[in-house]
Amino acid sequence: MRNFIKEEAERMKAIFFDTSDYIYNNPELGNEEVKSSKKLIHLLEENDFCIERGVVGRETAFKAVFDSKMPGNNVAFLCEYDALPEVGHGCGHNIIGTSSAAAGIILSKVLNSTGGKVYVIGTPAEETDGAKVEMVNKGVFDDVDVSLMFHPLDKTHESGVSLAMDALEFTFNGKAAHAAAEPEKGINALDGVLQLFSGINALRQHVKSDVRIHGIIKDGGTAPNVVPDKAVARFYVRAKERAYLNEVVKKIKDIAQGAALITGSTVEIVNYEASYDNLVTNQCLSEVFSRNLREVGVTEINEPRKSFGSIDLGNVSHVTPAIHPYVSIGSKSFTAHSKEMADATITEEAHEMMLKGITALALTGYDVLTDKELYKNIRTEFEGHVGAE
Ligand SMILES: [Zn+2]
Ligand SMILES: [Zn+2]
Numbered sequence: 001m002r003n004f005i006k007e008e009a010e011r012m013k014a015i016f017f018d019t020s021d022y023i024y025n026n027p028e029l030g031n032e033e034v035k036s037s038k039k040l041i042h043l044l045e046e047n048d049f050c051i052e053r054g055v056v057g058r059e060t061a062f063k064a065v066f067d068s069k070m071p072g073n074n075v076a077f078l079c080e081y082d083a084l085p086e087v088g089h090g091c092g093h094n095i096i097g098t099s100s101a102a103a104g105i106i107l108s109k110v111l112n113s114t115g116g117k118v119y120v121i122g123t124p125a126e127e128t129d130g131a132k133v134e135m136v137n138k139g140v141f142d143d144v145d146v147s148l149m150f151h152p153l154d155k156t157h158e159s160g161v162s163l164a165m166d167a168l169e170f171t172f173n174g175k176a177a178h179a180a181a182e183p184e185k186g187i188n189a190l191d192g193v194l195q196l197f198s199g200i201n202a203l204r205q206h207v208k209s210d211v212r213i214h215g216i217i218k219d220g221g222t223a224p225n226v227v228p229d230k231a232v233a234r235f236y237v238r239a240k241e242r243a244y245l246n247e248v249v250k251k252i253k254d255i256a257q258g259a260a261l262i263t264g265s266t267v268e269i270v271n272y273e274a275s276y277d278n279l280v281t282n283q284c285l286s287e288v289f290s291r292n293l294r295e296v297g298v299t300e301i302n303e304p305r306k307s308f309g310s311i312d313l314g315n316v317s318h319v320t321p322a323i324h325p326y327v328s329i330g331s332k333s334f335t336a337h338s339k340e341m342a343d344a345t346i347t348e349e350a351h352e353m354m355l356k357g358i359t360a361l362a363l364t365g366y367d368v369l370t371d372k373e374l375y376k377n378i379r380t381e382f383e384g385h386v387g388a389e
Contacts, residue, residue, distance in 0.1 A: 001110055005366060006296070008106045009359040016102045016358065017351045019043055023094035024346050027083030030125030033060040036081035036094075037122055040101045044120055047105045055122075056134045062122035063140060064101075066108035072116025073375060075365040076141070076320070077104045078149040078313065080126040090342040091127065092152035095329065095354050100149050103361035107369075114369035119144060123312070130312025133274035136319050146285060146368050146378065147322040149313065150357050152329040152345060153336065158290055159281040159323040160304025162311045163212065163238035164245040167273035170196055170256050174265040176229035186227030187264045190220050193231040195259035200235075200252060207248055210240040234272065238310055242277050277314040280385050282321035284378045288367050289323055292360040298327065298353075321382040327357040 019039055026035045037060040041051050049064040060081075081097035084090050104120035111118060121140065124131045135141065172193055177186030200213055207213075215235035221228030237252060239245035253269055260267040281304070290301050305326065313324050329350040334340040344350055368375055 001113060001366065002363060004110065005106055005362050006359055008109055009102070009355055009362065012102070012106070013351070013355050015043070016098055016355065019101070020094045020098040020351075020354060021346050023081055023097055024089050024342065027088035029085065030082040030128040031058060031060060033081045033124055036097060037062060037124070040079055040081065040097055040122060043101055044105065047108065049104070049108070049120065055140060056131065056138050058124055058131055060122070060124045061131050061135070064104070064120040064122070066104070066111060066118045068111040068115050068117065070115035072114055073145040073369055074117040074119060074143055075107065075368055076119040076121055076144040076147045077101070077361060077365070078132070078147055078316070079120060079122045081122070082125050082127050084127060084337060087337060087339050088342045089345055090337045090339060092329065092341060092345045093126065095152040095345050095350070096149060099354055099358045099361060102358045103148070103365065106358070106362040107365040110366060114366065116369050118365065126312055129273045130276065132312035133276065133315045136315045141316060141319050144320045145375070147313070147316050147320045148289070148361055148364060150325050150327045150361060152350070152354070153326040154328060154330065154333045154344070155302055155326065156293070156298055156300060156328040157302045157305050157326040159286045159325040160279070160308065161240065161281065162276075162279035162308050162314050162324070163210070163240060164242040164278040164314065165236055165238040165276040165310035166245065166249050167271055167275070168235045168237060168249070168252065169270050169272040170233045170235070171268045172231045172260060172263070172265045173268070174227065174229050174263070177227045179225045179227050183227065187229070188227050189231040189265050190228040191263040192259045192265040192267060193217055193220065193233045195262050196233055196256050199255035199259055203251055203255065208239065208244060211248055212236070212238040213252070240278060274312065276310040276312055277318050279311060279314040279322075279324055280317045281323055282317070282378055282381055284374065284381050285321050285364070286323045286325065288374065289325055289360060289364045292363040292367070293327070293356065295363065296356045296359045298356050298360070300328070318386065321378045327353060329353045
């Protein structure tokens, strides 16, 4: 059966390469991935998946299922397909969307021997307001037993960790006045923002080293001769663990209240994008994926990446065992979120590497469905994590 999986991947490869290149050529921003999601849905429908569209009220989200109608585990492959402004698919989500759909399709072809279900879940807007967060909260993953995906990059890495993150927006409200003629009548909202920055800078010395706090002034007034009555700052606050991040965020909110008090302004604080949890890699699952990568010829597998951001798969990893490894798409080095990376996703070399990634994903799904001992270990490890939270 393992050979059959490899042969099927090889047989269908032209369709997969074409799908990835099509998404590359039609880059769409988060929640606007109309063409990309349609392309993937079409491919899944052609391969007998049933599709639920518009999941969690997002037009470009979907949940595709192939049901063996026999008892067994439920394996989910997660698609991303949003692009970046200016650089298009500089994060390689054309490969992610294609690979997860492809792995799901290949695995579905052996499901009559394994039982269970294969899900392919289309998750929009990973780069901004990640849909996975809402999907987790609304129960889309409730009947999923493991969640699998890989991210393309210049080097192959085992699945590691990512930072928990909150996106905070602070709106300070004051009172406009002529800045020279009647300054005593004004309340300077921009000063509230400036005090917020200086308070946060003072906090930096007293947080753990894994914390990242980075912000911008989004609105700082309109003219120097008008006291700004409104000023807005946006921050991303990150830490290795959600519990500690919550402590830091509480301190930052207190600083904002202090900044308002100092300046006589008022402040409103909102989370302007979805909050991401830290990624917990399921080591059992990760080892199986690496073993399968080696089996298909990817032998240079590096340790988890040392530097990292935040991903919405983090939230998924707290409700199902999950992995987020990186698979090299070529010998050229590049940085993520660049035009170089976008262009590197459509080379012949990238196609061949993507095919290896697809095959390893499908084989991993097959192992989960057929190896009872393995699934038990994955589950025990997962419950140990959840229990410790
Ligand atoms: Zn990215
Ligand atoms: Zn990405």
